[in-house]
Amino acid sequence: MMDSRSLAAALLLLFGLATVFAQTSAPGKACETKNGTSCEECLQNVTCLWCIKTKMCLTYPARTILPPHALCPLNDARWGLCWMNFQTLIITLAVIGGIIIIAFLVCLFCCCKCENFGSKRAEAKMEKQANKTRTKQEERRAEMKQRHDDVRKKYGLSGPNPYSKF
Template sequence: MDYPVRKILPPGSLCKLSAARWGVCWVNFEALIIAMSAVGGSLLLSLAVCCCYCCCCKRKKSRKPDKSEEKAMREREERRIRQEERRAEMKSRHDEIRKKYGLFKEENPYARFENN
């Protein structure tokens, strides 16, 4: 029997939905409807999850840093300042020792002149 072209689903008077075929004889119309709805549902669900995930990420990035992040940044800055102070102190101590033993490198009087 030819498929009624004007209707998407065949009317119940012609045949049951489980006996209806679509396009070719081996494609069951009922199975096709179930498969298409499962694929469509999974696509919609994945789209919704992606949108929610993206919205949460944007909200998290645009949010101000919380107290723990600010505290960690302050501690990092304090450690960097202390390290620079220790470096300067060690450099001055090493320079004093070099001066004491005459190892301090002063400008070389025989340095090459630069042509400008």
């Protein structure tokens, strides 16, 4: 059985293909000539709208975007597919569009958050490495000073410098 995502994707693909392949409509009242036929025959032309209630094939009113209720109620209007009413089509496309927008915003937020988290992490790692290097350098300086002091003590040079008078 198809899940809702694959059904929605199939519907979008079908409507896209229907609009591309059905652009061969004749100008004028081509839809009204198909009155009294079936829904499938009417909807072969993408500019046609089938009204189940009146069983009429009408030219889709593109200027009003949605067909007016006086022409055909949305529950009874069919466009693109005979088995799906116009109201369901609008709701489905709106939900899919909303999901896509929300998914895009979530991805955008996650990417920005991860990028900021990664840069803070990198800064902390660099700071830790700098502290380690500084600590090792101080230890080496202390060891060198200790060795120099031991050598001076061994040869009796730990006192005041005899050449400091000059």
